[in-house]
Structure formats: C-alpha cells, structure tokens
Amino acid sequence: MQETLNDAVTAAWTAAWDEGDVTAFDAIVTADYQRESTGTKKVCGLKELQQEILDVRAAFPDLTTRIEKVIASGDDMAIFWKSTGTFTHPLRGVPPTGRVVETRGSNALTLRDGRIAYEQVTWDAVELLAHVGIPSLGSAFEDETPDVIVDNLSGNLPQDIMKGFNRQFITGVTVVTTVDEEGTPKGLAANSYASISLDPPLVLVCVQKTSSTYPALFQSSHFGINILSNNQLGTVKTFASKTQDKFADLEWHAGPNGVPLIDGSAASLEAEIKERFQAKTHTIFVGRVRHAEVADVDPMIYKAGLFFDGAQLEEL
Numbered sequence: 001m002q003e004t005l006n007d008a009v010t011a012a013w014t015a016a017w018d019e020g021d022v023t024a025f026d027a028i029v030t031a032d033y034q035r036e037s038t039g040t041k042k043v044c045g046l047k048e049l050q051q052e053i054l055d056v057r058a059a060f061p062d063l064t065t066r067i068e069k070v071i072a073s074g075d076d077m078a079i080f081w082k083s084t085g086t087f088t089h090p091l092r093g094v095p096p097t098g099r100v101v102e103t104r105g106s107n108a109l110t111l112r113d114g115r116i117a118y119e120q121v122t123w124d125a126v127e128l129l130a131h132v133g134i135p136s137l138g139s140a141f142e143d144e145t146p147d148v149i150v151d152n153l154s155g156n157l158p159q160d161i162m163k164g165f166n167r168q169f170i171t172g173v174t175v176v177t178t179v180d181e182e183g184t185p186k187g188l189a190a191n192s193y194a195s196i197s198l199d200p201p202l203v204l205v206c207v208q209k210t211s212s213t214y215p216a217l218f219q220s221s222h223f224g225i226n227i228l229s230n231n232q233l234g235t236v237k238t239f240a241s242k243t244q245d246k247f248a249d250l251e252w253h254a255g256p257n258g259v260p261l262i263d264g265s266a267a268s269l270e271a272e273i274k275e276r277f278q279a280k281t282h283t284i285f286v287g288r289v290r291h292a293e294v295a296d297v298d299p300m301i302y303k304a305g306l307f308f309d310g311a312q313l314e315e316l
Helices: 002-019 022-027 046-059 125-132 159-167 214-219 233-239
Strands: 029-037 064-073 076-086 100-112 115-121 174-179 185-190 193-198 201-208 222-227 252-254 260-262 267-279 282-294 300-303 306-309
Touching: 002 022, 002 046, 002 064, 002 076, 022 046, 029 046, 174 201, 174 214, 174 233, 174 260, 185 201, 185 233, 201 214, 201 222, 201 267, 214 282, 222 260, 222 282, 260 267
Parallel strands: 029 115
Antiparallel strands: 064 076, 076 100, 100 115, 174 185, 174 222, 193 201, 201 282, 222 267, 252 260, 267 282, 300 306
C-alpha cells in the first residue's frame, strides 16, 4: 500500500512540475488540503499551488524536477527533490535573467485516508527568486494589510500625506544610467539615491518597475549615478519625461564598464550591481562603486517639486 502511495505521489509530482499537468494533484490531496511555506509562513490551498506551478513553469519552460528520496512512516511522508531550469520569462513582475538555477528542497507531508491533507515546504516562488539571486524584502509579495491608523480612521494611509512628507525632504538630483542588451543607453531621473558605506564603497538606488529603463537596468551588470549640476536643468527635464531617445542631444562618455556618464555633471560614478531586492512596486539596486568622477561645479537641489541652485547655501 505504501509503495503504491509513493508511486502515486511521485507520478503526480512529475506530471505537474515537469509537464504542467497540475490536475494530477487532484487525485492525491484531500478536499481541505493546505500547504505552508516555512520561509514566508504563507498558507495556501490546492488552487493556489496549481497556479504557482503554472507561473513557475511559464518562467522556467525547461524546468525538470528529480525526486531524490521519499521517506514514509505511517501517516507522515517526506520528499527530497532537486529542480533545474532557465529563467527565461518574467516571474511575478521580475524580468528574466537568462540564468540557469538549480535548487533543492524538502516537503513534509501529513496523510489522511491515503491522501495528502497538509504539506510543509521549504520552498515557494519567493524562495526560487532568492535562488536565482534576486532576494526580496519581507513585504515584496505580501497582501495589503491596512493596519496603519491615521486621522481619518479609515485604516489606510492617504497618499497625499506620504507625498507631503516626501516633499519636505531636500535631496540632490540624479540620473541613473545603464545600457540594454543591444548597447543602447538608457536612463531615468531619480532622487532615491543613497550612499550605504565608504568601505566597501556601496550605494543604492530605488527604481519603479514601471519605468521604461527598468528592464535594461535589471538585466545589466552595472549602473551609473550622475549627480546633476546647476547647469543641467534641461537634462533633468529630459530624463523625467517620456522622450523615447533621451540621449539624442546629450553629451556623455562611457565609463570603464560601458555605462553612460553624463558630461557636465557635478559627479558621476559607475557601480557593479550586487543585489536586486524586490520591494513591492520598486526594486532596490545595491551596487559596489568601481569608478567615480567629481567635477568642480555645484550640484542642483530638489525640494517640493522645484529645483534650486546648490551654490547659494548658508549655514543654519
């Protein structure tokens, strides 16, 4: 009986994960089946599992899975497996990297009347992204939980309050640059730049996933940060616009790794991308600085939607 069950689980697993026949699980799980991820603590049912399999297979069309060991004792069963596939299509809004990933995991099953009633797994789609080298923050894929209470007592933080808060923060003005697979320069205006450390020299920038530059930046190995000067108001307006070719009338030079660095900037750097943290609507790119240039010109300042001359600063 146990051998038959082992064979049935193995056959259903192979049919679903390797061939995309997710209905194969219908015959081996109970009606109230639940699956819990030990990493994210997320609990789901059969329909959610089937959709996750389809999503992963769409992103990794050549996915193959091998069950390495099945251990059974009474109503308890453990499956140890290994999967290999190439990340060739988007997964949960994350652009493909073209990388081959090999990942291992284990599933602890609880049986009832010869069917799987509960499953605790060490792996899910979020874990897969981490294996590909794309870790996510804890909030990256969680559902909205309106637990912040503000003056209107609705439980939702009004967007204009957050916008008002951000408008009070004075920043510099940067243009983030990179090149796509064809070597075409790409860039966007951003003020979400920060220095992480000097030793090692690490910086970060947050980029919205809807940006036209985002796919090229995500797939690139390097990015540039250009701190714009007082003389580059036209440049920042170009990069803040939806102009198709933002480099058409721009003077720039390539850094040592081919990233566009904008001439006339107060400072420019080129960084090697080390991490891509998923954070809901944005990705946080962490880079190690490999090259930097500083000019003897004053930077531009941004506050509340307006740009200011960075030279006329007075000590408070």
